[in-house]
Amino acid sequence: MSQAEQEQETENLTLVQSVRDGLYTEMQQDDDVLVMGEDVGKNGGVFRATEGLYDEFGENRVIDTPLAESGIIGTAIGMAAYGLKPIPEIQFMGFIYPGFDQIVSHAARMRTRSRGRFTCPMVIRAPYGGGIRAPEHHSESTEAFFAHQPGLKVVIPSTPYDTKGLLTSAIRDPDPVMFLEPKLIYRAFRGDVPTESYEVPIGEAAVRTEGTDISVFTWGAMTRPTVEAAEQLEGEIDVEVVDLRTVSPLDEETIVESFKKTGRAAVVHEAPKTGGLGAEISSIIQEEALLYQEAPVERITGFDTPFPLYALEDYYLPEPARIKEGIRDAVSF
Numbered sequence: 001m002s003q004a005e006q007e008q009e010t011e012n013l014t015l016v017q018s019v020r021d022g023l024y025t026e027m028q029q030d031d032d033v034l035v036m037g038e039d040v041g042k043n044g045g046v047f048r049a050t051e052g053l054y055d056e057f058g059e060n061r062v063i064d065t066p067l068a069e070s071g072i073i074g075t076a077i078g079m080a081a082y083g084l085k086p087i088p089e090i091q092f093m094g095f096i097y098p099g100f101d102q103i104v105s106h107a108a109r110m111r112t113r114s115r116g117r118f119t120c121p122m123v124i125r126a127p128y129g130g131g132i133r134a135p136e137h138h139s140e141s142t143e144a145f146f147a148h149q150p151g152l153k154v155v156i157p158s159t160p161y162d163t164k165g166l167l168t169s170a171i172r173d174p175d176p177v178m179f180l181e182p183k184l185i186y187r188a189f190r191g192d193v194p195t196e197s198y199e200v201p202i203g204e205a206a207v208r209t210e211g212t213d214i215s216v217f218t219w220g221a222m223t224r225p226t227v228e229a230a231e232q233l234e235g236e237i238d239v240e241v242v243d244l245r246t247v248s249p250l251d252e253e254t255i256v257e258s259f260k261k262t263g264r265a266a267v268v269h270e271a272p273k274t275g276g277l278g279a280e281i282s283s284i285i286q287e288e289a290l291l292y293q294e295a296p297v298e299r300i301t302g303f304d305t306p307f308p309l310y311a312l313e314d315y316y317l318p319e320p321a322r323i324k325e326g327i328r329d330a331v332s333f
Helices: 015-029 053-057 069-081 097-107 143-147 160-172 220-232 252-262 277-292 310-316 320-331
Strands: 010-013 033-037 062-064 085-089 123-128 153-155 177-182 191-194 206-209 214-218 239-243 246-248 265-269 298-301
Touching (some): 010 015, 015 033, 015 177, 015 191, 033 069, 069 085, 069 097, 097 143, 123 160, 143 153, 143 246, 143 277, 160 191, 206 220, 214 220, 214 252, 220 239, 239 252, 252 277, 265 277, 265 320, 277 298
Parallel strands (some): 033 062, 085 123, 265 298
Antiparallel strands (some): 010 191, 153 246
């Protein structure tokens, strides 16, 4: 954070409060911005991310919808095509699939299908990931589905500061953005967030800890246990932790430059291993920095199973002990 940023008036917010603050700030400044979804209005959202917005902005800009994800996304696409900036909320990522066709077949293709005459300025918000002891369909981490689709940006914050700044950038983006919120850390900690509007650029990673022995790439809720693992390895292995913040487009320059410095890499994500974004990051390293490589890229991930119920949840999610083991394997190769 720059000195100018540090001198701004701030509030100490949780991540979900920062979501709400980002929505409120943009809705104040731009009458075309509106939110919509199941229970987002009078109820304030299942996680209270939209609390108070209905009273502040009214039913025409904070719209309670039926339980129909395809209809929510499809309606938002129509609004965006006519110049509004809708922000549909899907209550949980695991329930987004009825709207999947609308997202990949229409929202993502609006610009190319119309040869640039129309864009689709909408932000699809979805709490995602595990760790809160939720039932089936509430803990999926399927960001790779959307990162694979041309025409979509996929943003995943890990701090309250980044959450507001990235959400602001997403709302102002002329094309559709998937804004995936790691609900495991919705209220896990607080951070200083400027009260004024600001942007964090989409597509730029952040180096959370600098190191020289290995680069560890991660995002979302996995950033904190990865940083914790790096701290526990201090004195044994010098770990550089890179929080990608956006998984599409990936910040290839930061990935490659970090790897060229360390020569070893690991990727930590909670999604299943096969076909996950760890494989894409590994390929980028192979293609762009092969001659710097001193060890295979280690992938520390969830397992190739449906996300388990809560008895096995802690086993499924990468935690500091498993992350440290993977880092040691990569460094000792």
